[in-house]
Amino acid sequence: DTAVSQTPKYLVTQMGNDKSIKCEQNLGHDTMYWYKQDSKKFLKIMFSYNNKELIINETVPNRFSPKSPDKAHLNLHINSLELGDSAVYFCASSQVPGPNEKLFFGSGTQLSVL
Amino acid sequence: DQQVKQNSPSLSVQEGRISILNCDYTNSMFDYFLWYKKYPAEGPTFLISISSIKDKNEDGRFTVFLNKSAKHLSLHIVPSQPGDSAVYFCAATFSQGAQKLVFGQGTRLTINP
Numbered sequence: 001d002t003a004v005s006q007t008p009k010y011l012v013t014q015m016g017n018d019k020s021i022k023c024e025q026n027l028g029h030d031t032m033y034w035y036k037q038d039s040k041k042f043l044k045i046m047f048s049y050n051n052k053e054l055i056i057n058e059t060v061p062n063r064f065s066p067k068s069p070d071k072a073h074l075n076l077h078i079n080s081l082e083l084g085d086s087a088v089y090f091c092a093s094s095q096v097p098g099p100n101e102k103l104f105f106g107s108g109t110q111l112s113v114l
Numbered sequence: 115d116q117q118v119k120q121n122s123p124s125l126s127v128q129e130g131r132i133s134i135l136n137c138d139y140t141n142s143m144f145d146y147f148l149w150y151k152k153y154p155a156e157g158p159t160f161l162i163s164i165s166s167i168k169d170k171n172e173d174g175r176f177t178v179f180l181n182k183s184a185k186h187l188s189l190h191i192v193p194s195q196p197g198d199s200a201v202y203f204c205a206a207t208f209s210q211g212a213q214k215l216v217f218g219q220g221t222r223l224t225i226n227p
Contacts, residue, residue, distance in 0.1 A: 004157070031213075042116060043158070043203065043217035055212045090157055097212040099146050100165075105157025 003027050006091045006106035013081055014114055021076045021109045023091030029104070031055075031097045032074035034066060037088040037108070049074055050097045078111075086113045117141045118206050120218035128226055133191040135221050137204030140185065144206035148215065149178060149189050152201045161202070162189070165209070194225045 006023040013019055025032060033056075034046040048056035049068045063079045078085060088108045094101035118139045127133045135149075145166035150158035164171040164178045164187070171178050177190045191198055204218040 035217075041219040043205075043215075045214050048212060048214070050212070056214055058214075092157070094213065099207045099209050099211065099213045100163070101213060102160040103150075103158075103213075103215070105159070107155060107157050 002106075004091055004093055004104050004106040006089075006109050008109060009107065010110050010112075012112045012114065015081055015083060017081050018077070018079045019081060019111070020078070021089055021091075021111075023074050023076070023106060025072055025091075025093040025104070027093055027095075027104060029093040029095050030071055031094045031101070032068065032071070033092040033094075033103065034074065034076050035090040035092060035105075037090065039087070043090065047074075047076075048097065055097055081111075081113045083113050086111055116219075117144075118204055118216050118218040120202075120204055120221045122221050123219075124222040124224070126224045126226060127194050129196060130193045133189075133194045133198065133223055133225070135189040135191075135202050135204075135223065137187045137189075137218055138185060139187075139206050139216075141206070141216075142182075142185065143208060144216070145209045146207050147178070147180060147187050148205045148207070149176075150203045150205060150217075152203065152220070158203055191223075194223075196225050196227060199223060199225045 004025045047066045052068045091106040092103040148163040149161040152158040201220040205215040
C-alpha cells in the first residue's frame with residue numbers, strides 16, 4: 001500500500017505537447033510538494049501546497065501549473081513542453097509544512113521530451 | 115549557484131567498515147540539515163537530521179556530524195552493510211518558515227561484500 005504514489009512512472013512526449021503528472025498520498029498529511037531532479041542530479045523544489053493552498057512557488061516557468069483538488073492530491077500540469085523539461089519529477093508530502101518535518105517521496109516520474 | 119554540494123559522486127566501502135559521506139554548504143543561514151537515502155526506482159527516504167544547535171546526532175548505525183565553522187556535515191555509517199548501498203542526498207533548510215529543502219547532488223555508496 002504505497003504512501004505517496006505518482007503516475008505515470010514514465011512519460012515520453014513530443015515538444016510542444018501538454019502533459020499531466022498525478023500524485024496522491026494516503027498518509028493524511030496536510031502538505032504536498034513537487035521536486036524536480038535535473039540532469040546534474042540536484043533535487044530542486046518547485047511548489048508546495050498546504051491544505052490545498054499554495055505556500056511555495058519557486059522560480060518555475062508559468063507553463064507549470066500545480067493543482068490541488070484536495071489535500072491528498074497534488075497534480076502537475078505542464079504546457080508546451082520543452083526539451084529542458086526532461087527530468088525526474090518527485091512528489092512528496094509531510095504532515096505539516098514545518099522545516100523539521102520528514103518528507104515522504106513518491107517513486108518519481110521520468111519525463112522525456114523529444 | 116548550488117548552495118549544497120556533495121563533491122564525491124561515488125564511494126565504495128568494504129562491508130563491516132565505516133562509510134563516511136561528506137557535504138558542504140555555502141549559506142550560513144541554513145540551520146537544519148538532513149540526509150535522505152535513495153534506492154533505484156524509488157523516491158528518497160528520510161534517514162537522519164541535525165539542528166545547528168548540535169554538532170552530532172546519532173541513530174543506530176548512522177551518525178551525522180556538523181561543523182558550522184567549516185560549513186560541513188558528514189554522515190557516518192558503521193558498520194556498513196550491503197543494504198546500505200544507495201544514493202545518499204544531503205539537504206539543508208531554514209528552521210523558520212515553510213520547508214524548502216536544498217539538496218546536494220547525491221553520493222552513490224556501494225558496499226562490497
